[in-house]
Structure formats: structure tokens, C-alpha cells
Amino acid sequence: MIQSLKLPSHVVKMNSSFSSPAPMICDQRTDLQPFFTHCINEAKRKDGLVYSSITFETSYCDPLAVLEKIHTNKKSIYYLEKPNDEFSVACGDPIEKGTFNGSQRFQEAKTWSESFLSQIHTAGDNQVAGTGPTLFLNATFENNPSDPDLPALQIFLPHWQVLRKGGTHYIIVNSKISSSSSPHALIEDVFGTLQRFNELHDRGPIRQTFKKVHLDQPKESSDYEKSVGQALQAIRDGKISKIVLARKLTYRTKQELAVFSIAHDLRNKFPDCYTFCMSTPDEGMFVGSTPEILSRVSGTSLETEAVAGTAPRGPSAGKDAHLGKTLLGRNKEVREHRLVIDSILRRLKSTGITQCKEGLPRLLRLANLQHVRTPLRATLPEGIHPFDALAALHPTPAMGGSPREQALPMVNELEGFSRGWYSGIAGWFDARGRGEFIVPIRCGKINPGSLTLYAGAGIVEGSIPSNEKTETDWKFEAMLEVITGRTTLPNE
Numbered sequence: 001m002i003q004s005l006k007l008p009s010h011v012v013k014m015n016s017s018f019s020s021p022a023p024m025i026c027d028q029r030t031d032l033q034p035f036f037t038h039c040i041n042e043a044k045r046k047d048g049l050v051y052s053s054i055t056f057e058t059s060y061c062d063p064l065a066v067l068e069k070i071h072t073n074k075k076s077i078y079y080l081e082k083p084n085d086e087f088s089v090a091c092g093d094p095i096e097k098g099t100f101n102g103s104q105r106f107q108e109a110k111t112w113s114e115s116f117l118s119q120i121h122t123a124g125d126n127q128v129a130g131t132g133p134t135l136f137l138n139a140t141f142e143n144n145p146s147d148p149d150l151p152a153l154q155i156f157l158p159h160w161q162v163l164r165k166g167g168t169h170y171i172i173v174n175s176k177i178s179s180s181s182s183p184h185a186l187i188e189d190v191f192g193t194l195q196r197f198n199e200l201h202d203r204g205p206i207r208q209t210f211k212k213v214h215l216d217q218p219k220e221s222s223d224y225e226k227s228v229g230q231a232l233q234a235i236r237d238g239k240i241s242k243i244v245l246a247r248k249l250t251y252r253t254k255q256e257l258a259v260f261s262i263a264h265d266l267r268n269k270f271p272d273c274y275t276f277c278m279s280t281p282d283e284g285m286f287v288g289s290t291p292e293i294l295s296r297v298s299g300t301s302l303e304t305e306a307v308a309g310t311a312p313r314g315p316s317a318g319k320d321a322h323l324g325k326t327l328l329g330r331n332k333e334v335r336e337h338r339l340v341i342d343s344i345l346r347r348l349k350s351t352g353i354t355q356c357k358e359g360l361p362r363l364l365r366l367a368n369l370q371h372v373r374t375p376l377r378a379t380l381p382e383g384i385h386p387f388d389a390l391a392a393l394h395p396t397p398a399m400g401g402s403p404r405e406q407a408l409p410m411v412n413e414l415e416g417f418s419r420g421w422y423s424g425i426a427g428w429f430d431a432r433g434r435g436e437f438i439v440p441i442r443c444g445k446i447n448p449g450s451l452t453l454y455a456g457a458g459i460v461e462g463s464i465p466s467n468e469k470t471e472t473d474w475k476f477e478a479m480l481e482v483i484t485g486r487t488t489l490p491n492e
Contacts, residue, residue: 026056026124028194036183039121044179051096051116051157052175053133053431054190055124061169061197063090063162064267067277068260069200076280078136078158079263080426080438083271086166089130089428091158095176099151103143106391109153113387116157117431120174126432129298130163131170133431138278141395141419142412150283150420160193171197212485213257215451218249224472225465227414234410235461242339243401243410246456247472248417257446257483259285265482269367274438276426286421288443289478291364291371294393294425297386298434302353302378304389306340307364308398308458309333309372310471324363324370332462337361337372339460340397343404347392348378355379368477386435390425398458399423399439420445422454442478453479 026032036052043050067079067090081088098112113135126132139153161172173190224247231243259277266289267275275289296303311327314320327333341358348356359375380389400423401407412418421440429435444453455475457468480486 026054028056028191032123032187032190033183035121035123036177036181036186039177039186040179040181040183042121043177043181047179049119050177051120051133052177052186053120053122053124053126053157054173054175055122055126055131056171056173056194057125058169058171058194058197061162061164061171063088063164064260064263064277066090066162066197066200067092070196071260076156077278079277080274080428080436081267081276082274083267086164087130088164089161091134091136091161093159094156095159095174097154097156099154101144101152105139105143105153106387106394109137109155110385110387113155113429114385120157120431122431124172126430128163128165128168128170129432129434130165130428130430131172133157133174134161134172134428135430136428137425137437138421139390139394139425140421141399141423145420146418147283147420149280160197162197213253213255213483215251215253215480215484218251218453221248221250222414222416224469228459228463228465228468230414231410231459232461232463232465235459240407240410241402242336242397242458242460243407243414244397244399244423244456244458245411245468246415246419246423246454247469247476248415249453249476251451251453252449253451254449257451259287259446262446262482263287266478269482270478272364273366273442276438276440276443278421278426284445284447286440286443286445288440290438290441290443291366291373292398292439292441294396294427294437294439295386295389296436297380297389297429300380302380302386302389304344304348304376304378304393306337306344306374306376306396306398307371308337308340310457310474311370312474313365313368313370320370324365327370327372328361328363332460333372335462336458336460337374339402341374341376343397343402344376344393348389351388351392352381352384353378353389353392354381366478368481369474386429386433386437390437394425395423396439399441399456401458419454423456442475444479444483451483 039050039052077092079090100108120133122132135155137155143152157174163170173193227245234240263277270289273289273291277287279285292307309327311323314323356378361372361374364371364373425437426440427437444451455472457471
């Protein structure tokens with residue numbers, strides 16, 4: 001039995017009332033009786049619910065492999081991985097959830113999450129980002145999505161969470177505790193969950209061969225080139241300076257789409273992107289691999305970036321370099337990229353974030369495409385919550401347009417469909433103020449018998465409708481090549 005140790009004050013920043021002994025390092029020999037007894041007493045004192053979060057360091061664990069083995073269609077799951085950053089997380093079985101709609105959804109979520117985190121009692125070492133109490137977030141592109149089953153913003157605390165950070169692996173087990181809870185039952189649940197994952201490790205990975213799927217011609221919701229033409233007229237009339245228009249392709253198939261095998265292929269093909277897989281019981285599986293980061297937060301540091309401008313990769317080193325150099329210097333792309341940077345800086349300033357440094361533009365080279373990316377780093381003033389930045393940044397001009405107030409209603413009108421999670425927000429944040437938020441693009445939604453893909457392009461002065469449609473075709477390839485095993489990209 002490991003001796004119980006008192007947690008240092010920084011570990012319980014969000015939970016200053018907790019002062020009883022608790023383990024600093026937890027493993028399967030740790031005595032959790034005093035910890036859970038204290039939590040139950042707190043629930044009695046408050047005449048309500050409290051929550052616990054216990055972090056265990058474990059042996060090698062692939063979060064995606066865990067999902068592959070335990071997922072059922074009626075369970076909500078969440079997976080996010082960036083291989084080149086050696087970061088991967090998966091979680092499931094929400095024990096508490098907040099949902100929010102309308103224009104004030106981020107402000108309401110901020111209030112809810114701050115209150116909720118204050119009710120969580122923490123055990124185990126949570127110094128690594130993503131350990132300890134960690135909330136997971138999904139937000140739609142729209143403030144009020146047309147699907148009544150899809151909230152505009154949802155935040156949840158999972159029952160279990162598997163994390164790989166660098167070369168270290170963790171299992172986090174969260175519990176809901178009432179005054180009538182039994183310490184014995186809570187302990188049994190925690191160690192039962194640990195044993196469940198340990199047995200998965202012992203059996204090794206599932207050997208599944210992903211059969212590439214044949215897809216018939218897709219159904220498209222609108223005439224994209226006509227919509228781009230209408231957008232260009234609005235730009236010429238001075239109503240907007242930029243608008244991002246997306247396409248939605250729906251394929252029917254009788255073959256099963258192996259979601260986790262698709263995610264595995266995506267993470268291998270795009271190691272510098274965030275591969276993601278998310279689901280709710282009624283919304284199917286949402287999977288993709290995005291190069292777009294909305295923000296990364298750690299303490300008072302906030303990082304974001306502008307990604308705008310697209311070109312294909314070349315079939316040779318010389319052609320590839322030429323396409324990249326052309327992308328960096330083409331007037332249309334330079335103008336589009338500058339609009340995105342200026343808008344981000346303006347929106348951050350509106351929240352009180354004024355100390356922002358702009359990095360040098362560089363090429364972001366992916367397997368099939370290359371983009372222009374400019375990193376931005378800011379300091380969060382006291383009193384500014386990460387959600388304040390999210391509300392200001394979402395959607396960026398790279399996803400919506402500029403000016404935002406004029407562009408967004410036009411997006412909905414010209415596209416003719418609700419984007420939902422596409423070009424929304426997905427991410428996580430923990431009780432110590434650390435988090436990452438991505439923009440889900442290069443993605444698709446998988447339901448039994450169907451596949452829906454999304455891709456968009458930025459329209460500015462000088463855009464040519466046929467060229468913009470070709471750019472979206474390039475972006476569809478990220479998913480299509482993985483699913484079908486074929487590419488239609490030109491060699492030149």
C-alpha cells in the first residue's frame with residue numbers, strides 16, 4: 001500500500017476547500033478510502049453532488065486502439081491526436097454535460113464550467129496538460145443549428161479518459177458522488193475501469209483489415225459555382241471583403257465504413273494535423289484530420305494562427321517548390337491571408353487581448369495540399385477566460401468571412417445547408433487552465449449507409465468560380481483517398 005500524501009496546493013487550484021489527505025501518485029495499490037470518504041462528506045455538507053477525478057500513470061496505451069475495442073454505437077466518444085506533437089487523447093461515457101444555444105453560448109458555458117470545475121475533487125498528479133479534471137467541448141459553426149438534436153455547444157466530463165503525452169501514458173477516472181454513495185462501490189468502479197483497460201493492453205490490438213469502399217456519384221446540395229458568383233457580386237458591391245463557401249457531398253454505400261481504421265489511416269497520412277473522431281448516440285460518427293488550430297492555451301499564454309491560401313503538392317521537388325513559392329506570392333492568396341490575420345488581431349483586441357506577436361508566414365505542407373500559415377501568440381490579461389477568446393475568434397475569416405456580421409448570414413443563404421460540427425470547434429481544457437481547440441475541417445460524417453463530406457474555399461476579389469470549386473475538390477481528397485484508396489488529383 002502506498003502511503004497517502006497530501007496534495008500540494010497547486011494541484012487543487014480549482015478546489016481549494018479540499019484539504020484531507022489524498023495520494024500524490026496513484027496506482028492500483030493506492031488506498032482511496034480516505035479520499036472518497038471526504039468526497040461523500042462534502043456531498044452531505046452541500047446537500048448535493050460532487051465529483052472526483054483521479055489520475056493514474058499507466059503503461060503504453062494507444063487511445064485510438066482503446067476506442068476501437070470498446071466502442072458501441074449507443075455511447076458518446078471523443079478522440080483527438082496530433083502524432084508529430086506526441087499527443088493523443090480518447091474519452092467516453094459522459095457523467096455530466098452542459099449544453100448551450102444562441103449568441104451567448106460561450107459566455108454561458110464559461111459560467112457553467114467554472115462552477116462545475118469547483119465541485120471536482122482531485123487525486124493523483126495532474127501536472128501534465130490534459131490530466132486531472134478535463135472537460136471536452138464541441139461547438140457547431142452556427143449559434144443555432146437547424147438540427148434540434150445537436151446543441152450549439154456542449155461540454156462534458158467523461159467517466160474515463162486515456163491520454164498519451166510524449167512518452168508517458170495516463171488513465172483518468174471521474175466519478176459522480178452523492179451523499180448516499182458508498183466508498184467501497186466508488187473504489188470498485190475506479191479499479192474495475194483500470195482493470196478493464198489493462199486487459200485491453202494484455203490482449204494486444206485488434207487485427208482489422210480496412211477494405212476500401214466503392215462510392216457512387218455524390219449528391220450535392222447546391223450549384224457551387226453559381227453561389228461563388230453571387231458572393232463575388234456582393235464583394236464588388238462593397239457588402240463584404242471575404243466569404244468562405246462550403247460544399248456538402250452525400251454518398252450512399254452498402255459497405256460498412258470502419259471509422260477507427262479511417263482515423264488510423266488519417267493520422268498516419270497527416271501526422272502534422274489533428275486527427276479527430278467524435279460521436280453522440282444520435283449523430284453518427286464525425287471523423288477527419290484538420291490543419292486548423294483555433295487556439296492553444298496554457299496559463300496566460302494563448303496561441304492561434306491564420307491559415308489561408310491553398311495549392312496542391314507537386315509530383316516532383318521542383319514542381320512542389322514552384323507551387324509553394326507561387327502560393328506565397330500570388331496576390332489573391334496574399335490578400336486573403338492578410339484579411340484573416342487582421343481580423344484575428346482585431347477580434348482579440350476587442351476582448352482586451354492587446355499583447356499579440358505576429359510570426360512570419362510559412363508554408364504548411366500536408367500530404368496532398370499546402371497552405372500559408374502565420375502563427376500568432378498573445379498574453380491573456382487577468383480576468384480574460386479562454387472562452388472569451390473562443391467567442392471572439394469563432395468563426396475566423398478562414399471559416400466564415402469578413403466583416404463577420406455581414407458575411408455569416410450570407411454563408412447560410414448561399415450554401416443552403418447547416419454545417420453543424422463542420423468548421424465549428426472541438427477541443428479540451430483542464431482545471432489548471434490548459435487546453436487546445438481545433439477547427440474540424442477535412443472531415444466527414446458517417447452514418448449507416450451514408451457518408452457526408454464537407455469542404456470550403458475563401459472567396460475574395462479576384463476569385464474565379466471554377467478555380468474555387470477545384471480547390472474544394474483538392475480538399476475532399478484528404479478523406480476520399482483514405483476511404484476509397486484512389487485519388488483524382490492531377491499529376492501536374
